[in-house]
Amino acid sequence: MEEIDVPSYFLCPISMELMRDPVIVSTGITYDRESIERWLFSCKNNNCPVTKQVLLSDTDPTPNHTLRRLIQAWCTLNTSHGIERIPTPKPQVDKTQITKLLNDAKKSPNMQKKCLQRLKSIANASETNKKHLEESGTVEFLASIIRKNESTIVETKEEALYLLHHLETSELSRKKLVNSDNGEFIGGLIHVMKCGSYQSRAYAIMIMKSIFEVADPSQLIGVVPELFIEIVHILGDNKISKQASRAALKLLVEICPWGKNRVKAVEAGVVSILIELLLDLDKLERRDCELIMVVLDRVCGCAEGRAEFLKHGAGLAVVSKKIIRVSHVVTDRAVRILCSIARFSATSRVLQEMVQVGVVTKLCFVLQVDTGLKTKERAKEILKLHSRVWKNSTCVPPHLLSFYPSP
Numbered sequence: 001m002e003e004i005d006v007p008s009y010f011l012c013p014i015s016m017e018l019m020r021d022p023v024i025v026s027t028g029i030t031y032d033r034e035s036i037e038r039w040l041f042s043c044k045n046n047n048c049p050v051t052k053q054v055l056l057s058d059t060d061p062t063p064n065h066t067l068r069r070l071i072q073a074w075c076t077l078n079t080s081h082g083i084e085r086i087p088t089p090k091p092q093v094d095k096t097q098i099t100k101l102l103n104d105a106k107k108s109p110n111m112q113k114k115c116l117q118r119l120k121s122i123a124n125a126s127e128t129n130k131k132h133l134e135e136s137g138t139v140e141f142l143a144s145i146i147r148k149n150e151s152t153i154v155e156t157k158e159e160a161l162y163l164l165h166h167l168e169t170s171e172l173s174r175k176k177l178v179n180s181d182n183g184e185f186i187g188g189l190i191h192v193m194k195c196g197s198y199q200s201r202a203y204a205i206m207i208m209k210s211i212f213e214v215a216d217p218s219q220l221i222g223v224v225p226e227l228f229i230e231i232v233h234i235l236g237d238n239k240i241s242k243q244a245s246r247a248a249l250k251l252l253v254e255i256c257p258w259g260k261n262r263v264k265a266v267e268a269g270v271v272s273i274l275i276e277l278l279l280d281l282d283k284l285e286r287r288d289c290e291l292i293m294v295v296l297d298r299v300c301g302c303a304e305g306r307a308e309f310l311k312h313g314a315g316l317a318v319v320s321k322k323i324i325r326v327s328h329v330v331t332d333r334a335v336r337i338l339c340s341i342a343r344f345s346a347t348s349r350v351l352q353e354m355v356q357v358g359v360v361t362k363l364c365f366v367l368q369v370d371t372g373l374k375t376k377e378r379a380k381e382i383l384k385l386h387s388r389v390w391k392n393s394t395c396v397p398p399h400l401l402s403f404y405p406s407p
Helices: 033-042 065-077 095-105 109-125 127-135 138-147 154-166 171-195 198-212 217-221 225-235 242-255 261-268 270-279 286-299 303-311 315-321 328-344 348-356 359-366 373-385
Strands: 022-024 030-032
Touching (some): 030 033, 095 127, 109 154, 127 138, 138 154, 154 198, 198 225, 198 242, 225 242, 261 270, 261 286, 261 303, 270 303, 270 315, 303 328, 315 348, 328 348, 328 359, 328 373, 348 359
Antiparallel strands (some): 022 030
């Protein structure tokens, strides 16, 4: 395209690109609709980028038809320079239309299917549309479909899950979901995680993660054991997407500290699957490795977790191997796990294994390198705690013995 000067008032103040759908916000400034919606919804801002004033949350941007026609006319005049005419945007859907659509969906399964397809199209059109969908009761409508187990057509439920995930609902709506119908919605998601397609299971775990992020302690304490079982199945399934697996790990981080959830997680097989994932480090991204170590640290805070950890033949070896190899977070969590073992589960067999698989060597190495102060203190504590067993071991390289702390 030939270089041509674009009038400055045709450019969006945020992206500095030619506006395709100019809209005026409550402060009187005009932006391109896509840019200002991304600023407000995806970036979670509530102020005008130019004036810095707070934008009215209950006022939608007003289409600037005059400026849009000027831009279209300018594009037409400059077609010889390679400028393409910007099409007239489709009108935004209002709440009345959405309410009618939701009411029509209740008439028959066929109408429900058509409604979901239309809702999907509306949601994909703009961020403002997503907001209107939420405010018009779409979240409750989708939740009602997911609650129904055997009676709902598989494709219908998958469409509902897709929509609910992509709506990126507000914290208030997510709180309502986790509190709704005595856990029936949660039960519906667990049913999908157990019996649904790979895509449905992925959506279900991501929705579950998003609603438990805003749940009250009473909901977190009351998590049913079946959820942990399905999380383990998802983490062990190679066909599940990386995004879904990461959501499962984040969900464990969120719910494990509460009540008896650590024990429920252990009984579901969480410890074993996490160690197996760590053994395949080449397939793990750094963030996933960090999440795994956080969960292992938390479950090793209970006796049942430490017992399962030590029962796995590779537990101590794989955790110590991650020290100083991945990130400061992983190193810190690995040392915390080893500290729990050294304090509460240090039988003579365990102490010998810790020497043989290189745990003691790694702890000595931690004292030499740039790690956090608390990480160093924990490493020192472990080494001092069992110095009579370890300090004179032939398994510890002589050059590291000089770093061994005095008891």
